[in-house]
Amino acid sequence: MTVLSTRALNRATLARQLLLDRVDLPVLDAVGHLCGLQAQEPQEPFVGLWSRLQGFAPSSLSGLLVQRQVVRTHLMRRTVHLLTADDVIAWRCRHDSMLLQRVLGTYRRELASVDLTELSAAGHAVMSDGQPRTMAELVQAAGGRWPDVPPRVLGELLIAGLVPVVQVPPRGLWRNKSGVRNVLLTAWLGRPLAQSDAGPALVRRYLAAFGPAATADIRAWSGLTGLPAAVKALQPELVSFRDERGRLLLDLPDAPRPDPDTPAPVRFLPAFDNALLGYDDRTRIVDDAHRLLSVAGTRVVLVDGRVSATWTTADNAVTVTPLRTFTRAERSAVAEEAERLTEFLT
Template structure:
């Protein structure tokens, strides 16, 4: 059992996240490899795919959304993700327990007390499957059945109790819109069927390993994954972090040398590279986590976050540095920003 330092973990993550070299894969294959792309901001997945793929064009993802091969749905950590249709049906059942607990302890818990949430969910299902609409709009109709409750509270209950997809034009590049929802079962004309938890862990390691049990639980929002790792132990290899924590990985997964060169990469808001581990220092220092929480797109130099970027009204890409970089590194950042700027304007 060897020891892997932060730079070795960084290089493994960069490689598996397709950030060392842009890949010649399809958008759908990439979305599945990554086990979803964080998508609170409707256009984030487009930038996330551009930074990972050769010749990616927004129309490819728009087509996936309009043909229902990919969907926007509430998943890991109670956040909106872009996933393939297959993964939406397979991942969403795993999230229900966490979402139920959120209703019991979250900001709406007191105002939901004493309410039959299953009855609310079934009434909401009928509404949303008949006419896709916003959860707040559905909540106004539910208020006719529960007049003593606020419509926003009823709508939030639907967000957690039902597996809802945000239907196009929400999430399209050239035109978006408000979040209009229906159930995943109706949209995809298929039932939910949970993937085996062992498959979930193996696919997590494929995209984010090597990782600790706590890393996988941070990414997914699930608990008791230690039992799954123990079941899989004969199929995995193990390492230690410099702090002595046990890391698990797939035997044949890429683990590049710690000094492997990596290019400048621009990440969109809330990219899972920054959120998929309990210890995020493999890509971002602890004192910089505020830029992620604040929803700022980030710049990776030598595999680590050193700056943030933004698109101006004139559709130029501007950078705000956290570190004082040498001129050669700033030149590489500027060149990558120019590439993104040209892509946005096409």
Template structure:
């Protein structure tokens, strides 16, 4: 299914619309997490700030309730990093994501994989989790005989977390929680089995396009960490629409997904470090100028103006400091300040002071 030729601005507006960043609505949190294809959760505050930027009237207690009701889970997933997913999506995608999660563990522990008896280690670990949930420190201690085979004692912790489909149990991931997380097998905690890898991969690809498209196969590969995705997209092509940019690059998309005009206004938004918006495309030009002083390998908070990354932000005591890459236009200063004050209020700072040079 062919479509129009898109400029970088149109690609950006399309993704912003799907990421709930063009208009903030009171979207149910579970529906928002599903629509976003998951929310990065490497830090406790990160998923809450990502949702705050997108959901009107967002309350952190909603996430807490959904975690306790087992409708959301915090677990290792996309790119082998912690994410907040709906339980349905995690169960559907975990086997499809296993190759990248396991690859990350192997790369981090390449020497130890030559000496560890992986099958015996995982069988022993499953027996532990069949008894009850464990913290990482607990299972490392209980699996100490296997650690003797490894160069690093912590390798046992990394391998078990990567090769078993574990989820972190509440209160891990809850707003304000600092407790060491306890883990349990996803099938046990959610009382449902993992889905098959092939169906999960097709679902993952389609949901990625719905959340971040239009996109190239390289974009999909960068976001997921998986390989061989060009072939998957080619098999799905009858179900997709094909678009091109102004230099002829091919983009894949799901039918009827929004393609707003580039003239649609994009309001200022503050995003936390590692927000998936900035980790979903190999080519970052739809959101970031090529000469912008920004390196997504560094975990920094960013803010958007006119739908593009215009600077970073930090919190220092009771002040939220904005660090723009360039002069902020006069007509954008008040909206940006209001957005920053909204974030600071959410973080419960008593004194609301925003520094805007």
């Protein structure tokens, strides 16, 4: 079985994540290809798409949110993601159990007295009118039976575990700092959630955007524990490799796996970018010493395809802090990309 080097996996990841070359792709198609963008920080997806798409205009993403073609909702790993409407309709039911269990795992003691069926019914009843509500407003209307449970805990259970909602605009629009207001997902999109098993489609879509990858990587990206059956069913149509650690990697036969020596341009990634968080073994793109930067929400810079610096903004300028010594050519390339990013942001 072919062994793929860490550098080969890096170049494959960059190609799948649209980071090897900026692509001429409609924003909606890019969001779909990437299986969504992590988006708990509302402005970060704009940087993620700027780094990936030719001539990206922030208004195009804002327009998709307003037109309800893209939505903000809790999904993979119980984190807020920006997803196409079609994908959230197809995938939400497959994530229901994981979303609920992750909330219960965090607040099981506080929620011991709560009847989940009763609270779910109350939450759906309140939200059924399609009116935007804050989490506090939803808790006040639906959580009166449990006055001893902290409102924040009830709110997270309702919004992230029991009631499929979306965060509606102006939240998430370009340069907008509006707070979170929620609407029932099906009311916002005007169609029911798909009930079919999305497992095989999820695996295929993940591999297209992140492969080659191990089943542990798929689990780390999605938060789901029930995908081995889907992987097993698909395995006859997939190709297999090993990484340098001996892990079995799976991939789509015709997916791009560039030559390891393919040049990789400097790329600035936003906080919580799935190019890093979408794997259990992240050594293909970040050294273990810097693994936790992405978990902490630190913005990072890819140089030669790997996390090599962090970046922040202050006084209308992008500031870069290297994590290693750069060559003169690397310093120049980073500075040029930082200037382009500064122009985009300001």
